[in-house]
Amino acid sequence: MKDLRAYGDHAIVTGASSGIGEQFARQLAAAGVNVVLVARRKDRLEALAAELSAAHGVESRAVALDLLADGAIDELSRQVDGLDIGIVVANAGIYYAGPFVENALSDELDVLALDGALPLQLAxxxxxxxxxxxxxxxxxxxSSIAASPVxxxxxxxxxxxxxxxxxxxLHHEWRKDDVDVLVVSPGPTQTEGLDNAVGIDFSMLAGAKMDPxxxxxxxxxxxxxRAHVxxxxSNTLADLAGRYLLPRSASVRMYGRIIGRALTGTAGGAA
Ligand SMILES: NC(=O)c1ccc[n+]([C@@H]2O[C@H](COP(=O)([O-])OP(=O)(O)OC[C@H]3O[C@@H](n4cnc5c(N)ncnc54)[C@H](OP(=O)(O)O)[C@@H]3O)[C@@H](O)[C@H]2O)c1
Structure with a gap:
């Protein structure tokens, strides 16, 4: 592993109050990188910040912020003004499953904003x-499901x-500028996000859930x-099958059957 401190003094981790983001924060702090922890649940961020500072002697800053609020990136920029930010982990995300037309449009737009537009803005x-x-x-x-329409x-x-x-x-564009970009595509991972997923029961899906x-x-x-990991x-093999072995139409049908079986029927809203 590269010395993560060589990128800069601080790392920003969005979605650091639970799941995969919390683990990024823990491992960055253990590597000696100061961390800026971003999410909405202030109590969790503050408890984690205190724990990481005590355990690793790093500076940990809790930034309680709704990243879907107007001007969130400007507010984050203000909060980190003057810090030597070396690493940004754009991890915060939300998830809704279910028949598309039964889901609230506002929820789907939030997914587009938090999982898609926010990484773009941070980048x-x-x-x-x-x-x-x-x-x-x-x-x-x-996500590993990025391999196919689902x-x-x-x-x-x-x-x-x-x-x-x-x-x-961006990995290719920025390589000549000595800036590293990595996309990580997890398969099903045991987090609150998975446990509380709306519209789907992940316990109905075969296979072990990964440790975040x-x-x-x-x-x-x-x-x-590398650019992507x-x-x-098993997630890597599923990705290869979805991407190269199966015709696109067969991959879509396969995912439709797998996810369709795990739907709870509780998703949705009228907005
Ligand atoms: N778990 C999986 O199986 C899996 C698989 C593939 C990809 N992923 C991706 O991994 C990432 C992390 O997911 P996870 O499973 O670790 O979920 P998680 O435990 O639910 O964590 C999501 C994080 O995002 C934060 N967040 C949600 N809405 C926010 C908002 N409006 N503003 C600021 N922060 C917000 C949450 O904090 P607050 O609630 O405190 O704001 C939390 O810290 C997501 O991008 C997800 O799509 C997960």
């Missing part, structure tokens, strides 16, 4: 700085495919080495 805001000074790293969190997760899968494409392109610490560890180990052999 643009901090990427300019990184490229200008020729130092920095961006980690984007996609019925009943149509918008989420499309947004994650966008994130993957954005990150792989492993997702973060795999990503950080591959930062600076899928943690876990």
């Amino acid at each position: 643009h805001r901090f990427g300019r700085e990184f490229v200008g000074r020729r130092r920095g790293a961006l980690v984007l969190v996609s 019925p009943y997760e149509a918008n989420y899968a499309a947004v994650k495919a966008y994130v993957l494409s954005l990150g792989q392109a 610490a492993r997702v973060a560890r795999t990503a950080l180990r591959n930062l600076g080495r 899928i943690p876990g052999l």
Whole structure:
């Protein structure tokens, strides 16, 4: 693994109050990087910040922020003004499954904004700085389902495919500027996000759920080495099958059957 401190003094982790983001924060702090923890639940962020500072002697800052609020990136920029930000982990995300027309449009638009537009904004805001000074790293969190269109997760899968494409392109663009970009595409991972997922019961899906610490560890180990990583052999094989072995139509049908079987029928809203 690269010395993560070489990118800069601080890392920003969005969605650090639970799940994969919390594990990114823990592992960055353990590597000696100061962390800026971003999410809405202030109590959780403050408890984690105190724990990480005590355990690793790093500076940990809790930034309680709704990233869907107007001007969120400007507010985040204000909060980190003057810090040497070396790494940005754009991890915060939400998820809705279910028949597309039964889901609330406002929920789907929030997915598009938080999972898609926010990584774009973070990449643009901090990427300019990184490229200008020729130092920095961006980690984007996609999903193993980005390999194929996915019925009943149509918008989420499309947004994650966008994130993957954005990150792989930026990886190439910024390589000449010594700026690293990595997209990590986790498969099903045991987090609150998975447990509380709306519209789907992940326990109905076969296969073990990955430890979120492993997702973060795999990503950080591959930062600076490649453009894209899928943690876990079975997730990697499923990605290869979805991408190269199956015709697109067969892959869509397969995902439609798998996800369709796990729907709870509780998704949806009228907005
Ligand atoms: N778990 C999986 O199986 C899986 C698989 C593939 C990809 N992923 C991706 O991995 C990332 C993390 O997911 P996770 O499973 O770790 O979920 P999680 O445990 O629910 O964590 C999501 C994080 O995002 C934050 N967040 C949500 N809405 C926010 C908002 N409006 N403003 C600021 N922060 C917000 C949450 O914090 P607050 O609620 O405190 O704001 C939380 O810290 C997501 O991008 C997800 O799509 C997950």
